[in-house]
Structures are given as structure tokens and as C-alpha cells.
Amino acid sequence: MAHADLYARIIAAQAEIAALAHDPNRVVEAVIHRAQELTRSTGAVVEILDGDQLVYWAASGSASGQVGLRLPMRGSLSGLCIVENRVLRCDDAEHDPRVNREACRRVGLRSMLVIPLPHEGRPFGVLKVVSPFPFAYREDDVRSMGMMATLVGAVLGHAIQYSDLLDEYNHRVEADRSEARRREDSMQSIRALIREHAIEMVFQPIVALETRRIFAYEALARFPGGTLGPDAWFARAADVGLGLELELEAAGRALDCLDALPHPYRLSINASPETLVAPEFDALLARHDTARLIVEITEHTTVADYRRLSERLRALRAKGVLVAIDDAGAGFASLRHILHLDPDVIKLDISLTRGIDADIRRQTMVSAIRTFAAGTNATIVVEGVETEAELRTLVGLGIEYAQGYHLARPAPWPEVLASFGR
Incomplete structure (x- = not known):
């Protein structure tokens, strides 16, 4: 018992x-x-x-x-x-x-x-x-x-x-929640930027090197706070599905200055391939004189449908818009854009410019792209010129246009207007 x-x-x-x-x-x-x-x-x-x-x-x-x-x-x-x-x-x-x-x-x-x-x-x-x-x-x-x-x-x-697995699961859940909070914070911040028109635009001259005369002004977005650069803001917006909205806001702020820009200066704005083919971008351009507009394609990733993008670019060219490939030389995507999109302007990335006066490989690369551009009737613009030695080397290589701090820093629109004597 x-x-x-x-x-x-x-x-x-x-x-x-x-x-x-x-x-x-x-x-x-x-x-x-x-x-x-x-x-x-x-x-x-x-x-x-x-x-x-x-x-x-x-x-x-x-x-x-x-x-x-x-x-x-x-x-x-x-x-x-x-x-x-x-x-x-x-x-x-x-x-x-x-x-x-x-x-x-x-x-x-x-x-x-x-x-x-x-x-x-x-x-x-x-x-x-x-x-x-x-x-x-x-x-x-x-x-x-x-x-x-x-x-x-x-x-x-x-x-x-089980506890270990549960801890791992809870960790992943918390990570997902943190990511969701981060995305929600990003969405709210970006929507606030758009709603409050908080993006400031500055304008950097693109200079003809032979005459040192300004050919065009590139509109560059500047964001409040200073903790994130423009590329990070646009990448964050794309990540949360607001890339088009933020690009349209920046492009709209730049285009507001186009009518006041004297002839024969051109205005250059940035847009990703996704934005270029969007009806909203077409509607935005319809409100402005595009005969003096340059559109720089900024995307660093591959384009899934070059046929659709090429058709859109042909329509823009019919309205006088020049098409530029931005940051050429920074990666394979930009070189692929050059081959598929027949650009009017090829903008060489600062990575090719920095220290070019002392680097024969960079000089050879820039010369090769210039030869290619000449054969396709494209104009070369070199970005990021920061020293006199770089400038002299580029002139010696036959480069016609450039921009960079050594030539002129980006300036807010009131300063640009003042330079015209207005």
C-alpha cells in the first residue's frame, strides 16, 4: 500500500x-x-x-x-x-x-x-x-x-x-516590431517634409571649362537636421514606398525656380527611372517650360524595363529636355544606362575625379569615356572638381564641362538670382 x-x-x-x-x-x-x-x-x-x-x-x-x-x-x-x-x-x-x-x-x-x-x-x-x-x-x-x-x-x-526557441522567436518579433516602428517613423518624417515643404534647394553651376561660363545649374536637395544626407533620405523614402512622393516634392521645388532662370541657362533636376515613367512626373513637367531642362537619371540599380523608360525619354526629348546619366563610373548600372538610353549628357562620378591629376588609371578611364561620348554625340560633365590640379588635368584630357567646389559651391536660390543682377 x-x-x-x-x-x-x-x-x-x-x-x-x-x-x-x-x-x-x-x-x-x-x-x-x-x-x-x-x-x-x-x-x-x-x-x-x-x-x-x-x-x-x-x-x-x-x-x-x-x-x-x-x-x-x-x-x-x-x-x-x-x-x-x-x-x-x-x-x-x-x-x-x-x-x-x-x-x-x-x-x-x-x-x-x-x-x-x-x-x-x-x-x-x-x-x-x-x-x-x-x-x-x-x-x-x-x-x-x-x-x-x-x-x-x-x-x-x-x-x-523551448525557452531558447521562444527567446529567439521573441527576439525576431521584437526586431520586426522595431523595424515596423522605424518604417513608421520614416514614413511620418517623410510625409512631414512633403507636407511642410521643408526641403531646401540649392543650385550648383555646371561650368564650360574653356570659357569658365556657366552652362546650367543643378538643383540639389538639402534636408533639415543635418543627420542624414540627401541620398540617405531618398533611399529611406524608397524603402517605405514614398520614393516617388519625395522625388516629386524635390523636383517641384526646383522647377518653381525654372521660370525665373534667365536664358540661356538650363536647369538640371534629378529623377529615378521609376519617377521618370510615373504619370505624376509628367503632370509636374506639364506646368513648366521644359525646353531648358536637363533630367539626370540617378538610379544606381538595374532597370527592369528599358523599353518603357526609353519611350518616356523620347517623349521628353521631343519637348526639349536633355537626358543625363548621373554618377557614371560609380557602378555597372550607370554604364548599362549609357548603353541602353543614348544620353545627351554623361556625368562622371566624383570617384573618377578625385586625385585624377596623380592617377594614370583615372585619366585613362576618363579619356575612354570621353572617346565613347564623342562617338555618340554625348556631352561629358565631370563632377566633384575640388583642386586646380584636377581641373588642369581634365582640361588637358579635353573635358568641356565640369562642376565642383573648386569652380563654385551650391548656393540657395536668392544668391543665384543676385548673381544675375536681380
């Missing part, structure tokens, strides 16, 4: 622990309390292996004040239990060479029963029950705890594994 009652309590304990399998903390609490009760112990503890140490993860009864305690595996009965992967019993700490007698005396411990907690065949910790009395544990206790050990270890190991 006693055995039947014990087994009934073991089954009840197993059922309780199994029901808590997805919550490792509750599993541990159930384990230690049930183990203490079934063995008539004064305390119980779950120790988890962490490197060469055992950590008191949870404890009950007389051991409850030791949670977080770290002990070396070597020289302890728990460590030996993990090494041998079997239940170990200490009947009397005063006479058992496997335990630290002085440590046991300090906590009033005389008997111990230590059970390995296996997961996938290997112990990851132990369940230990303790008593202040010698010979406190019988063979029934060893058998009953042995019967529980496999289930407890499997359930606890599963709980830990």
Missing part, C-alpha cells in the same frame, strides 16, 4: 511537471517542491551546469537562500554525479570522502541524494535533495527519484530548449 501511494504521488508529480513543460521556471519550481516532498527532505535544489561550474538555479526549503550560488564541479558530489551520469547517495557527510565535510557542517547537512538531469543522453544538471539527518534516504527514495529523473530531465531539457 505504501508503494502504491508512493507511485501515485510520483505519477501525480510527473503529470504536474509535464503540464508545465513550456515554462522552465515553473517546471523547476514544481520539480524541487515535489522532490523535497517525495523524499521527506528539508531542502531541494536544481543545479545547472555552466562550463566547469554548477549554478544553483532554483531551491526550496533549507536550500532556498542559495539561489545563484556557484560551485566548482570538481570535488563535489553533484559534479561526480554529472561525470558518472548516475544517481549518487551520501548517507553521512561526516564519513563520506566525496563531499566537503566542513561545507556540509556549515549548512547542517548530513545526507544527500543527487540525481542527474539528462537531455538527449547527457546530463545538463542535477536535482539534489538534502537532509540534516544521517541515513535519511532509503532504496525506495533512490528508485523513486531514479524513476523521476529521466522524465524530469527530458521535460526540463525540453523546457530549456
Whole structure:
């Protein structure tokens, strides 16, 4: 009858622990309390292996004040239990060479029963029950705890594994939420820029090098705050599906200045291929005289449908618009644009300009592109001229047009107007 009652309590304990399998903390609490009760112990503890140490993860009864305690595996009965992967019993700490007698005396411990907690065949910790009395544990206790050990270890190991997966899932969920918040913040910031017309436009001259006369002005967007550059703002807008809206706002702000720009100066604005083929961009241009307009294609990625883009560019050319490929030489996409779109203007990226006076490879590359441009009736504009030595080298290579800080810095529209004597 006693055995039947014990087994009934073991089954009840197993059922309780199994029901808590997805919550490792509750599993541990159930384990230690049930183990203490079934063995008539004064305390119980779950120790988890962490490197060469055992950590008191949870404890009950007389051991409850030791949670977080770290002990070396070597020289302890728990460590030996993990090494041998079997239940170990200490009947009397005063006479058992496997335990630290002085440590046991300090906590009033005389008997111990230590059970390995296996997961996938290997112990990851132990369940230990303790008593202040010698010979406190019988063979029934060893058998009953042995019967529980496999289930407890499997359930606890599963709980830990599930907890790790749950942590990873929660981490991903939180990352997704953070990304959603970031995207929402970006959308709100970009919509606010558009709604409040907060983009400022500055205008940088494009200069004919032979005469040093200004040929055109490129409109460049400047954003408030100064923490993000224009490229980052436009990339962020494209990422959240507002690329067209932001480009239209910037183009509209630039085109507002076109009518006041004296002849024969041209205005150059930037647009991605997606914006160029959009009906909204066509409607925007319809409100202005496009005969003195240059449209620079800014996209650095490949274009999926060159036929559609080419048709759109032919329609723009029919209205007097010059088509420019921006940042040529910065990547394969811009070179592909040159081959497919037959541009009127090829703008060489600053990466080809910087230090060109001392770099024969850059000089050779610029010469090759100039030869190509001459054969296709395209005009070369070199960007990023910042020193007199770079300028002299470009003139020597036969480059006709350039822009850069050495020639003129971007200026707000009132300053540009003032330079015309207005």
C-alpha cells in the first residue's frame, strides 16, 4: 500500500511537471517542491551546469537562500554525479570522502541524494535533495527519484530548449516590431517634409571649362537636421514606398525656380527611372517650360524595363529636355544606362575625379569615356572638381564641362538670382 501511494504521488508529480513543460521556471519550481516532498527532505535544489561550474538555479526549503550560488564541479558530489551520469547517495557527510565535510557542517547537512538531469543522453544538471539527518534516504527514495529523473530531465531539457526557441522567436518579433516602428517613423518624417515643404534647394553651376561660363545649374536637395544626407533620405523614402512622393516634392521645388532662370541657362533636376515613367512626373513637367531642362537619371540599380523608360525619354526629348546619366563610373548600372538610353549628357562620378591629376588609371578611364561620348554625340560633365590640379588635368584630357567646389559651391536660390543682377 505504501508503494502504491508512493507511485501515485510520483505519477501525480510527473503529470504536474509535464503540464508545465513550456515554462522552465515553473517546471523547476514544481520539480524541487515535489522532490523535497517525495523524499521527506528539508531542502531541494536544481543545479545547472555552466562550463566547469554548477549554478544553483532554483531551491526550496533549507536550500532556498542559495539561489545563484556557484560551485566548482570538481570535488563535489553533484559534479561526480554529472561525470558518472548516475544517481549518487551520501548517507553521512561526516564519513563520506566525496563531499566537503566542513561545507556540509556549515549548512547542517548530513545526507544527500543527487540525481542527474539528462537531455538527449547527457546530463545538463542535477536535482539534489538534502537532509540534516544521517541515513535519511532509503532504496525506495533512490528508485523513486531514479524513476523521476529521466522524465524530469527530458521535460526540463525540453523546457530549456523551448525557452531558447521562444527567446529567439521573441527576439525576431521584437526586431520586426522595431523595424515596423522605424518604417513608421520614416514614413511620418517623410510625409512631414512633403507636407511642410521643408526641403531646401540649392543650385550648383555646371561650368564650360574653356570659357569658365556657366552652362546650367543643378538643383540639389538639402534636408533639415543635418543627420542624414540627401541620398540617405531618398533611399529611406524608397524603402517605405514614398520614393516617388519625395522625388516629386524635390523636383517641384526646383522647377518653381525654372521660370525665373534667365536664358540661356538650363536647369538640371534629378529623377529615378521609376519617377521618370510615373504619370505624376509628367503632370509636374506639364506646368513648366521644359525646353531648358536637363533630367539626370540617378538610379544606381538595374532597370527592369528599358523599353518603357526609353519611350518616356523620347517623349521628353521631343519637348526639349536633355537626358543625363548621373554618377557614371560609380557602378555597372550607370554604364548599362549609357548603353541602353543614348544620353545627351554623361556625368562622371566624383570617384573618377578625385586625385585624377596623380592617377594614370583615372585619366585613362576618363579619356575612354570621353572617346565613347564623342562617338555618340554625348556631352561629358565631370563632377566633384575640388583642386586646380584636377581641373588642369581634365582640361588637358579635353573635358568641356565640369562642376565642383573648386569652380563654385551650391548656393540657395536668392544668391543665384543676385548673381544675375536681380
